Amino acid sequence: MNYKRILFISAICFSLFACTEDFLNKEPLSEVTPDNFFATASDLQLYTNGFYRMFPATSIYNGDSRTDNLIQNELSDELRGTRLVPTSGGGWDWEYLRDINFFLENYERSDDEAAKNKYGGIARLFRAYFYFEKLQRFGEVPWYETTIDPTDEEALTKPRDSRQFIAGKILEDLNWAIEHMPAEQEVYEVTKFTALALKSRVGLYEGTYEKYRGIEGYESYLEASVEASEELITNSPYTIYSTGNPQEDYANLFNSHDAIGTEMILARAYSEALNIGHNVNYYTTTSSYGRPGMPKDLVNSYLNSDGSRFTDQENYNQVFFTEEVDDRDPRLEQTIRTPGYTRKGQSMELAPNLGATVTGYQVTKFVTEPVYDTNGQSITDLPLFRFGEVVLNYAEAKAELNTLTQEDLDNSLNLLRERVAMPHLSMETANSHPDSFLAGQYPNVYGSNKGVILEIRRERRIELFMEDFRWDDIVRWKAGETLTQPIRGMYFPGAGEYDLTGDGETNVVLYEGERPGNLISGVQYYELGADITLDENGLIEPHPDFGNRTFNENKDYLYPIPRIELQLNPNLEQNPGWE
Numbered sequence: 093m094n095y096k097r098i099l100f101i102s103a104i105c106f107s108l109f110a111c112t113e114d115f116l117n118k119e120p121l122s123e124v125t126p127d128n129f130f131a132t133a134s135d136l137q138l139y140t141n142g143f144y145r146m147f148p149a150t151s152i153y154n155g156d157s158r159t160d161n162l163i164q165n166e167l168s169d170e171l172r173g174t175r176l177v178p179t180s181g182g183g184w185d186w187e188y189l190r191d192i193n194f195f196l197e198n199y200e201r202s203d204d205e206a207a208k209n210k211y212g213g214i215a216r217l218f219r220a221y222f223y224f225e226k227l228q229r230f231g232e233v234p235w236y237e238t239t240i241d242p243t244d245e246e247a248l249t250k251p252r253d254s255r256q257f258i259a260g261k262i263l264e265d266l267n268w269a270i271e272h273m274p275a276e277q278e279v280y281e282v283t284k285f286t287a288l289a290l291k292s293r294v295g296l297y298e299g300t301y302e303k304y305r306g307i308e309g310y311e312s313y314l315e316a317s318v319e320a321s322e323e324l325i326t327n328s329p330y331t332i333y334s335t336g337n338p339q340e341d342y343a344n345l346f347n348s349h350d351a352i353g354t355e356m357i358l359a360r361a362y363s364e365a366l367n368i369g370h371n372v373n374y375y376t377t378t379s380s381y382g383r384p385g386m387p388k389d390l391v392n393s394y395l396n397s398d399g400s401r402f403t404d405q406e407n408y409n410q411v412f413f414t415e416e417v418d419d420r421d422p423r424l425e426q427t428i429r430t431p432g433y434t435r436k437g438q439s440m441e442l443a444p445n446l447g448a449t450v451t452g453y454q455v456t457k458f459v460t461e462p463v464y465d466t467n468g469q470s471i472t473d474l475p476l477f478r479f480g481e482v483v484l485n486y487a488e489a490k491a492e493l494n495t496l497t498q499e500d501l502d503n504s505l506n507l508l509r510e511r512v513a514m515p516h517l518s519m520e521t522a523n524s525h526p527d528s529f530l531a532g533q534y535p536n537v538y539g540s541n542k543g544v545i546l547e548i549r550r551e552r553r554i555e556l557f558m559e560d561f562r563w564d565d566i567v568r569w570k571a572g573e574t575l576t577q578p579i580r581g582m583y584f585p586g587a588g589e590y591d592l593t594g595d596g597e598t599n600v601v602l603y604e605g606e607r608p609g610n611l612i613s614g615v616q617y618y619e620l621g622a623d624i625t626l627d628e629n630g631l632i633e634p635h636p637d638f639g640n641r642t643f644n645e646n647k648d649y650l651y652p653i654p655r656i657e658l659q660l661n662p663n664l665e666q667n668p669g670w671e
Contacts, residue, residue, distance in 0.1 A: 143218040144282075210274060233258060248660075259313065355480060395514065487500065582631070
């Protein structure tokens with residue numbers, strides 16, 4: 093069944109499997125019982141279709157706003173260090189787990205062996221996905237693999253299991269799915285390849301999380317990531333999407349209405365016909381919602397087109413916009429508005445709209461034709477798992493294991509560089525001259541592979557921008573202090589007239605005091621100190637009131653368990669620092 097249709101059907105049909113408000117001990121409605129369901133492949137498919145609602149929607153592209161990747165008009169609680177312990181909610185929800193376990197207890201009633209392998213694998217994949225999210229958010233949590241009787245107080249008041257136990261169970265479910273699911277290529281349905289991609293992600297996350305906290309045995313998780321990634325690299329139909337046009341291919345991968353299945357292992361579908369949309373165009377183009385922008389430190393991270401470091405030059409923070417974006421990694425001009433930018437399907441060149449972005453660097457990733465600019469009308473399919481992530485996982489896991497070779501890099505990360513005609517990353521060069529700019533962001537990277545690990549992190553931040561990886565990367569690298577570094581935007585030397593398109597025409601005026609008379613149509617006017625604040629170096633300071641932000645190393649890597657859950661289950665312990 094086409095996943096675009098699954099999205100529509102699941103929104104209607106999932107109420108068949110709805111549960112009462114009690115978590116974990118809910119009984120399904122009478123329409124779904126072991127005696128009258130789970131007999132045919134269609135039954136198994138219909139039930140598992142409901143699991144797709146677990147996948148994120150808009151958070152795919154605005155999840156980075158929790159971090160230093162995507163700066164909005166309001167800073168997240170994570171960036172400000174102002175998270176509080178919630179009374180309820182807070183991500184401590186278990187509805188899907190009960191539904192998954194109910195399915196796994198009953199699906200083998202079917203006589204269709206092929207269907208049992210496929211849908212049993214799908215259910216285990218979703219249970220792994222469910223628990224992986226819990227592990228990332230809360231750390232140790234109770235593991236349940238059966239439905240819970242509402243009178244079973246011992247089960248309902250179960251203490252947490254260790255994170256190693258949870259991670260092991262996640263990999264166990266994924267290995268079962270990988271072994272039993274057919275090797276189908278379906279961009280809108282989970283498959284064996286999705287299970288491999290999730291295993292690649294889980295292994296890298298847990299391996300680095302434990303390594304950077306000095307926990308013994310982390311190697312096995314990194315090896316699991318390498319194993320899954322290598323299988324996808326060598327024995328799957330996926331490749332890095334490229335038509336041989338390095339100036340457009342990266343952008344086109346993300347502004348295509350329909351997911352490009354050569355690289356997208358799994359995508360979330362949107363449809364104009366079914367009126368299923370999201371708001372990425374509205375989010376990135378309007379002055380009244382979010383005003384997201386790329387921060388300057390990320391712009392600085394993009395290499396020059398010859399592979400040299402932009403930050404090696406003097407006064408790199410005070411280079412005017414048209415010069416700083418010139419002759420850089422082509423992914424920069426395919427991610428933000430730069431001179432020559434036109435909307436998809438349009439020919440008019442547009443300057444960055446400083447009213448729609450707090451940093452001046454206006455995001456264009458996922459943005460399509462202006463006809464979809466109305467809130468909730470964007471129909472770009474959004475990536476959930478793609479091959480580009482897998483090759484980065486592979487390179488990083490091998491680097492952290494000290495088993496990485498130049499051949500490994502050429503068969504993984506350097507494929508991403510080839511797409512945009514960037515020089516290959518040289519392991520020898522990177523390790524002999526580690527980048528001091530990156531080392532300042534990640535001071536706990538050490539060892540003989542320090543330089544190449546830093547470069548892999550550069551590549552990951554650039555390639556996966558706005559795909560909601562940055563928070564999890566910061567957590568697993570134990571790099572929380574990175575989030576407290578100053579947030580800055582575009583450079584302006586002061587009040588004056590500016591040309592942001594390089595065509596010799598003024599399109600931005602910054603002024604002090606009275607607004608200029610005789611306003612010119614199409615020119616943007618902003619008052620310094622009111623509309624835009626510049627710091628002492630001439631950089632846009634989008635949040636001058638939040639200059640001294642904090643990150644508590646003893647608590648902020650995990651989220652707190654809601655108070656009511658601690659009252660309901662006295663055997664739960666609050667995460668450290670949140671007591």
